[in-house]
Amino acid sequence: MLGPGESLCCMVTFRKKSTFCQESQTPLNTPDDSMTIRSLSLLLASVLAMGSSFGQVSSSSSSLQSSGAVDANTQFQGMISRGYKPLFNGEDLAGWRNPYSHGEAKVVDGEIHLLANDKFFLVTENKYADFRLSVEIHLPEGKANSGVMFRCHVDDDAKKKVYGYQAECDGSDRRWSGGLYDEGRRGWIWPSTKGRSEAQFLEHEEESKAAFENPTIANALNRNGWNRFVVTCVEDYITIEVNGVPTTSFRDAVDTNGYIGIQHHGEDGQTYRFRNLFIKELPDIPAERSVSLTEQAPVSVKKVNDEVILVDFGKVAYGNLKTRVPDTGRGEAIFHFGEKLKDGRIDRNPPGTVRYGETRIRKEVALKGNWVIPTPVDSRNTEQAGNKRAHPPAVLTPKTWRPVMPFRWVEIEGWEGEFKPEYIVRRAAFATDWNDQASSFECSDETLNKIWALCKYSIKATTFAGVYVDGDRERIPYEADAYLNQLSHYYTDDDVKMAATSFDWLIENGTWPTEWAPHMVFMAHAEWMYSGDIQWLKQRYELLKAKTLMHRSGEDGLVRSAEMDRKRHDIVDWPQKERDGYVFTEINTVVNAFHIEAIKQMAEMARAIGKNEEADAFESRVELAKASFQRTLFDETSGIYRDGVGTDHSSIHANFFPLAFGLVPDDKLAGVISWLKERDMQCSVYAAQYFMEGLFENGLDDKAIELMIADGDRSWKHMVESGTTISWEAWDLKYKPNQDWNHAWGAAPANLLPRFVLGAQSDAPGWTTAMIRPCPGGLAYARGTIPTPRGPVSIDWKNEATFEMSLTLPDGMVAKVDLPATGETTGVLVNGESVATTKAGDRWILTDEVSGSVMIKVK
Structure with missing residues (x-):
C-alpha cells in the first residue's frame, strides 16, 4: 500500500542478478555448483515474478505463483484457509451465465475454456460490492486479449451486453496488462490514450503511460503461461495486480457493485483458459470469529460532585458500557470515556492520541431495562480506503457490538438520584479463548514482576480486533508490530490462532517500510516453529518470496537502497528520532541484516516442505551475503559495524541487529559486545526487542535486565511507574508526541522474560x-x-x-x-x-x- 506522501508511479529498477561474487568473480562454493546456480537462477526469477513493487511500496503479494510451484490442492486449500470462496467449482459452470447468443464456455480438467468467433463475456449470477478477487488467465498463442470484469453490468437487450470495469490482460506488444479499462462505456482509464479515453482521464495520459513503460509493470505478464490477476475494490478505491506486481491504483466512484466476468476477445479458433477463481468479500471482520465481549464490574464508583460520577474499571480495555436506564429525569446523560486522569478528573484534552471521547444519551422516563452506551467513533480508525490517501484498511469490529474504544475511566453527568456500582458494567473485548491461567512469571525483582504483569495484560487487551493492530490511532496491522505481538502472545496464552490470522491479513495488506516485509518471513517461521503445521506453511511459502528483499539485491548478495528508499522506506527504527544518528546509505547495515535473516529462515522453511533445491539456493545466497556483509560493513579499526557503505558512523542499531541475527563472527563478538555493553537504551520500544535478544543470547543478560528496570524515562520501569495499564508506543510522549497508550509492540518483556530469564524456547517445529x-x-x-x-x-x-x-x-x-x-x-x-x-x-x-x-x- 502507498505510504503517506507517496505517489502512485514511483519507478523501480531491478539490478542484474548473478550467482558470482562481485569482487572475485568466482562461482559460489557449494557441493554442487551447477545445481545451486541453476536453483538460484530459478529462485531469483520466481522472486522477481512475485516481489516486484512500486519503489518500496509493499506488494500485497496476494497472488500465488501459478506456474506449478505449488500443487493444485495445496493452492486451493490455501485460498480457502485465507478466507476466500471459490467462484468456480472446477466441475461445472454453476453460478455463471453467458448473456450472449454466441460463444461457448466449457469445463476442461478443472479449467474454464472460452471459445468464440466474436467477443463475449461469461459472468457470475451474483453481484459483489467490496472484495478481493483472484483469477488466473492463460492467453492463447497469437493475437489475444482478455481481462477480468468486476463490478460490471449486464444489459440483456443491448448489443454490447456486458459493460463496466475491466482489469486488462493484454497479449500485445503494447503490454498494458493490469490496466483499468471501462468496457463499453468510457474506454481506457489507466493508462489513458487519445481517441480511447475521455478528457478527464487524458489529464494523466503521460503519467499513466510512463508507469506502463516501467519494465517491472511492462513485463509483469507471462505471455505464454498462467497469470494471476488480483483486483481489490474497497469503496471507491480500485487496485489491480498482475503476478504480484501492483499495476493500477485508482479512485473511481461510478460503480459500487456488480458482476464478475471473464472475456473471450473474439478471435476465431482461439481458446482462452481460466482457473482458480476466488473471491473474498470485504470488509473482513476477524473479531466476529475470535473475540467476545466480557462484562466487567467497576473497581470503584464515586461522586466527584453533585453533577458528576467517576467510575474506575481498574485497567484500560477496548469496549463500551452497559448501564441501567435511570428511573427518573429527562434531558441528556453524558458519558465521558478516558484513558488518562488529570487532577482527579478525566483529561478531556489529553496529549498525543491518548483517548478521550463522550457519548450523549437522551433520557426518557418510558424506557426500561439497560442502555448499551457506545463510545464515540473515530473515523480514522474505521477508514477502509482512506479519505486523503490510500492505506490498508482499518480493522473493523462487529456492528453488533456497537463502537468500542480503549478507556479505563468513565464520568457520568446528568444522572439524577442514586447511582450504585451494580448499575454499570464495561463490555470489554478480549480473545474468546484467552486463558489468564496459561502463563505466569515471578522472580526476585519486584519491578520485573510488575513489568511482566503490565506486558501480559497489554497482549490480552490488544486482542480486541481479532488481529494484531498498531493501537487505536489507525487500527491497522503493521508487520513489525504484529511480529512482536505474535511472539508475546505465544508466551502469554495457550490457544493462539490470532498469529496466523494476522499473517494472512498482512500478506494481502502490506505496509510501506523496507524492513517490515522481512517481518512477514519471521511471522511465518515463528508460526511454523510454534504450531508445527507444515500444511499451513506449504500453502503460504510461495507468498513469502516477495518479502525477502531479494529483488533489491545485487551480485554480492547485498540489498541496495535507492534514493527514495533512503529518504522514506528504510526505517531502521521508529519514530525517526530514535535512530541514534543513523546515516542512510545505498548499502544499509540494518536493512541487510534483516534481509540475511529472512533468507536464512526461508532456507529452513524450504527444506521443511521438501523444496531442497530452493533451500540450497537460499543457503548459498546467505553465505554470499554474509561474506559481503562482513567485508563491506565491518570497521576493522573500531571493531564494530558502520551504518552503511560510505559512512564512518556507527549507531547502536548497526550493531545490535547483526548481533541478534547471529551475523557477528566469533572472532569479532567480543568487540561488538564490549561496545554495546556501554550503550544505554538508545533505541525505541520496537527495536528494544532485538537489542534485548542480542544481549540475552550473548551472555549480557545482566545488562538486558539492567536496561529493563533502569531509572529514567527509557525503560519499562518508567511505564510501570507512570500508572499505565497497557504498554505504550514509545518510551514517553516527549519521544513521540502522537503516541498511543495502547500499543502491544511496547510489551516485549511478555516474551523476553519467559524466553530468556526462564529460558524456554521452541527448538523444533511444534515444540517437539x-x-x-x-x-x-x-x-x-x-x-x-x-x-x-x-x-x-x-x-x-x-x-x-x-x-x-x-x-x-x-x-x-x-x-x-x-x-x-x-x-x-x-x-x-x-x-x-x-x-x-x-x-x-x-x-x-x-x-x-x-x-x-x-x-x-x-x-
Missing part, C-alpha cells in the same frame, strides 16, 4: 523439542509457566551458591538444556545423578535431552 537456557542476569530466583501447543512447561530455578532448576515438560516434548556455570562448578546432576556435559564458556550444555519432570543442579 524445547531449548531450556535460563539467563539469570543476577536474579536470585525465577519461576513460571510457559504455554505451548503440547501443554505447559514449568520452570523454577534458584541462582545462589549453585544453580538449581526444577523443570516439568508436557508429554511429547523433550528438551535440550543449557545452564549457567556459576562459581567453581564441575558438572551437572539430573535427579541426583551426574550426566554428560560440555562446558562452553560460562555455560554447561547437557549432552542428552531430558523429558518429563527433572531436578537439575549445577555442582
Whole structure:
C-alpha cells in the first residue's frame, strides 16, 4: 500500500542478478555448483515474478505463483484457509451465465475454456460490492486479449451486453496488462490514450503511460503461461495486480457493485483458459470469529460532585458500557470515556492520541431495562480506503457490538438520584479463548514482576480486533508490530490462532517500510516453529518470496537502497528520532541484516516442505551475503559495524541487529559486545526487542535486565511507574508526541522474560523439542509457566551458591538444556545423578535431552 506522501508511479529498477561474487568473480562454493546456480537462477526469477513493487511500496503479494510451484490442492486449500470462496467449482459452470447468443464456455480438467468467433463475456449470477478477487488467465498463442470484469453490468437487450470495469490482460506488444479499462462505456482509464479515453482521464495520459513503460509493470505478464490477476475494490478505491506486481491504483466512484466476468476477445479458433477463481468479500471482520465481549464490574464508583460520577474499571480495555436506564429525569446523560486522569478528573484534552471521547444519551422516563452506551467513533480508525490517501484498511469490529474504544475511566453527568456500582458494567473485548491461567512469571525483582504483569495484560487487551493492530490511532496491522505481538502472545496464552490470522491479513495488506516485509518471513517461521503445521506453511511459502528483499539485491548478495528508499522506506527504527544518528546509505547495515535473516529462515522453511533445491539456493545466497556483509560493513579499526557503505558512523542499531541475527563472527563478538555493553537504551520500544535478544543470547543478560528496570524515562520501569495499564508506543510522549497508550509492540518483556530469564524456547517445529537456557542476569530466583501447543512447561530455578532448576515438560516434548556455570562448578546432576556435559564458556550444555519432570543442579 502507498505510504503517506507517496505517489502512485514511483519507478523501480531491478539490478542484474548473478550467482558470482562481485569482487572475485568466482562461482559460489557449494557441493554442487551447477545445481545451486541453476536453483538460484530459478529462485531469483520466481522472486522477481512475485516481489516486484512500486519503489518500496509493499506488494500485497496476494497472488500465488501459478506456474506449478505449488500443487493444485495445496493452492486451493490455501485460498480457502485465507478466507476466500471459490467462484468456480472446477466441475461445472454453476453460478455463471453467458448473456450472449454466441460463444461457448466449457469445463476442461478443472479449467474454464472460452471459445468464440466474436467477443463475449461469461459472468457470475451474483453481484459483489467490496472484495478481493483472484483469477488466473492463460492467453492463447497469437493475437489475444482478455481481462477480468468486476463490478460490471449486464444489459440483456443491448448489443454490447456486458459493460463496466475491466482489469486488462493484454497479449500485445503494447503490454498494458493490469490496466483499468471501462468496457463499453468510457474506454481506457489507466493508462489513458487519445481517441480511447475521455478528457478527464487524458489529464494523466503521460503519467499513466510512463508507469506502463516501467519494465517491472511492462513485463509483469507471462505471455505464454498462467497469470494471476488480483483486483481489490474497497469503496471507491480500485487496485489491480498482475503476478504480484501492483499495476493500477485508482479512485473511481461510478460503480459500487456488480458482476464478475471473464472475456473471450473474439478471435476465431482461439481458446482462452481460466482457473482458480476466488473471491473474498470485504470488509473482513476477524473479531466476529475470535473475540467476545466480557462484562466487567467497576473497581470503584464515586461522586466527584453533585453533577458528576467517576467510575474506575481498574485497567484500560477496548469496549463500551452497559448501564441501567435511570428511573427518573429527562434531558441528556453524558458519558465521558478516558484513558488518562488529570487532577482527579478525566483529561478531556489529553496529549498525543491518548483517548478521550463522550457519548450523549437522551433520557426518557418510558424506557426500561439497560442502555448499551457506545463510545464515540473515530473515523480514522474505521477508514477502509482512506479519505486523503490510500492505506490498508482499518480493522473493523462487529456492528453488533456497537463502537468500542480503549478507556479505563468513565464520568457520568446528568444522572439524577442514586447511582450504585451494580448499575454499570464495561463490555470489554478480549480473545474468546484467552486463558489468564496459561502463563505466569515471578522472580526476585519486584519491578520485573510488575513489568511482566503490565506486558501480559497489554497482549490480552490488544486482542480486541481479532488481529494484531498498531493501537487505536489507525487500527491497522503493521508487520513489525504484529511480529512482536505474535511472539508475546505465544508466551502469554495457550490457544493462539490470532498469529496466523494476522499473517494472512498482512500478506494481502502490506505496509510501506523496507524492513517490515522481512517481518512477514519471521511471522511465518515463528508460526511454523510454534504450531508445527507444515500444511499451513506449504500453502503460504510461495507468498513469502516477495518479502525477502531479494529483488533489491545485487551480485554480492547485498540489498541496495535507492534514493527514495533512503529518504522514506528504510526505517531502521521508529519514530525517526530514535535512530541514534543513523546515516542512510545505498548499502544499509540494518536493512541487510534483516534481509540475511529472512533468507536464512526461508532456507529452513524450504527444506521443511521438501523444496531442497530452493533451500540450497537460499543457503548459498546467505553465505554470499554474509561474506559481503562482513567485508563491506565491518570497521576493522573500531571493531564494530558502520551504518552503511560510505559512512564512518556507527549507531547502536548497526550493531545490535547483526548481533541478534547471529551475523557477528566469533572472532569479532567480543568487540561488538564490549561496545554495546556501554550503550544505554538508545533505541525505541520496537527495536528494544532485538537489542534485548542480542544481549540475552550473548551472555549480557545482566545488562538486558539492567536496561529493563533502569531509572529514567527509557525503560519499562518508567511505564510501570507512570500508572499505565497497557504498554505504550514509545518510551514517553516527549519521544513521540502522537503516541498511543495502547500499543502491544511496547510489551516485549511478555516474551523476553519467559524466553530468556526462564529460558524456554521452541527448538523444533511444534515444540517437539524445547531449548531450556535460563539467563539469570543476577536474579536470585525465577519461576513460571510457559504455554505451548503440547501443554505447559514449568520452570523454577534458584541462582545462589549453585544453580538449581526444577523443570516439568508436557508429554511429547523433550528438551535440550543449557545452564549457567556459576562459581567453581564441575558438572551437572539430573535427579541426583551426574550426566554428560560440555562446558562452553560460562555455560554447561547437557549432552542428552531430558523429558518429563527433572531436578537439575549445577555442582
